[in-house]
Amino acid sequence: xxxxxxxxxxxxxxxxxxxxxxxxxxxxxxxxxxxxxxxxxxxxxxxxxxxxxxxxxxxxxxxxxxxxxxxxxxxxxxxxxxxxxxxxxxxxxxxxxxxxxxxxxxxxxxxxxxxxxxxxxxxxxxxxxxxxxxxxxxxxxxxxxxxxxxxxxxxxxxxxxxxxxxxxxxxxxxxxxxxxxxxxxxxxxxxxxxxxxxxxxxxxxxxxxxxxxxx
Numbered sequence: 533x534x535x536x537x538x539x540x541x542x543x544x545x546x547x548x549x550x551x552x553x554x555x556x557x558x559x560x561x562x563x564x565x566x567x568x569x570x571x572x573x574x575x576x577x578x579x580x581x582x583x584x585x586x587x588x589x590x591x592x593x594x595x596x597x598x599x600x601x602x603x604x605x606x607x608x609x610x611x612x613x614x615x616x617x618x619x620x621x622x623x624x625x626x627x628x629x630x631x632x633x634x635x636x637x638x639x640x641x642x643x644x645x646x647x648x649x650x651x652x653x654x655x656x657x658x659x660x661x662x663x664x665x666x667x668x669x670x671x672x673x674x675x676x677x678x679x680x681x682x683x684x685x686x687x688x689x690x691x692x693x694x695x696x697x698x699x700x701x702x703x704x705x706x707x708x709x710x711x712x713x714x715x716x717x718x719x720x721x722x723x724x725x726x727x728x729x730x731x732x733x734x735x736x737x738x739x740x741x742x743x744x745x746x747x
Contacts, residue, residue, distance in 0.1 A: 541584035541642075542573045543622065544603060546591055562599050566606035570615070584642055585616035589623030596631050608638045620644060620669075626656045633664060644669040644713070649680035649745035653708065662709055670710040673701050680745040689737050695728075702728035704741040 544566050547558045556568035573582060585607055591597045610616040620642030621632060633639055643661050647654050647670035654670070661668040674697075680686060681697055690700050698714075702725055705712040714725050733741070 535579065539583045540577055540579060541586060541620070542577065542582055543586040543588040544569050544607065545588035546599075549588060562602050563606040566603055566610070570610055574615075581614065582616050584618045584620050585610060586620040586622050586642065586644060589621075590628050594625065594627060596628055596635070600632075601635060604632065604636055608636070611638050618642060624657070626660060629657060629660060639664070640666055642667050642669055644671060646670075646672045646676055647705075647710070649677040652742065652746060653705075653710075655742075658709060668710050669713050670705050671713040671715075673705055673712055673714075674698060677701075677745070683744060685740050685744055689733070689740065692737075693731065693733070695731065696724055698725060699728040699731075700733070700741075703731060703733055704738065707733055707738055708742070 547554060547565075555572035556565040558565075560568065570582070570585065574580065587600070587603055587607065590600045592600075604619075607616065607619050611619055618641035619636075619638055621629070621640050622644040624632070624643060624645065629640075629643060643657060643666055645654050645657060645668070654668075658668050660666075674681070681701070686697070686700070690697055693700060695703070698721070702712045702714070706729060712725075712728075714721075716722055716725065
């Protein structure tokens with residue numbers, strides 16, 4: 533497989549969320565940390581550029597700190613240098629995303645959030661993304677929603693479509709405007725997941741999925 537057949541996405545992560553393999557000097561300013569982390573990613577991925585560079589998450593639960601804006605400015609510099617084709621942000625709340633879009637010179641192309649059925653599948657963030665041309669990447673669609681996937685309503689959809697539970701969830705995500713992410717390393721599961729775009733859920737099934745954990 534050639535490089536142009538791959539879409540490479542990696543992240544900058546603050547030190548308090550990193551493991552022991554810290555790819556930058558923790559005593560450096562955050563802009564320097566971004567540049568050092570990015571260089572480490574290029575080395576490990578053996579490439580000269582990244583397709584999508586993502587801020588792993590803001591440094592606080594609500595609002596944005598100055599560090600977050602400084603990190604984003606450093607990411608914008610990588611974009612300007614054509615080292616990062618697109619920028620994105622992960623684990624972001626609606627108020628934070630609104631602030632980032634208002635402050636950013638290079639707007640995020642991707643939002644990557646853990647997506648919970650009990651939160652209407654992150655509906656408010658998804659709607660904001662749709663209105664601003666941002667691609668919403670949903671992760672943990674299966675593992676974060678085990679209770680919802682055990683409900684009678686979900687089992688009925690699986691039986692009616694004749695598809696696997698994973699395929700139903702991923703097809704729902706696609707039809708709801710998400711780009712579903714999966715971390716499987718099993719080739720059979722990969723083929724199964726890729727086949728989720730070979731059918732459509734009905735309007736009624738989409739509504740039941742949207743509200744499956746809200747009853």
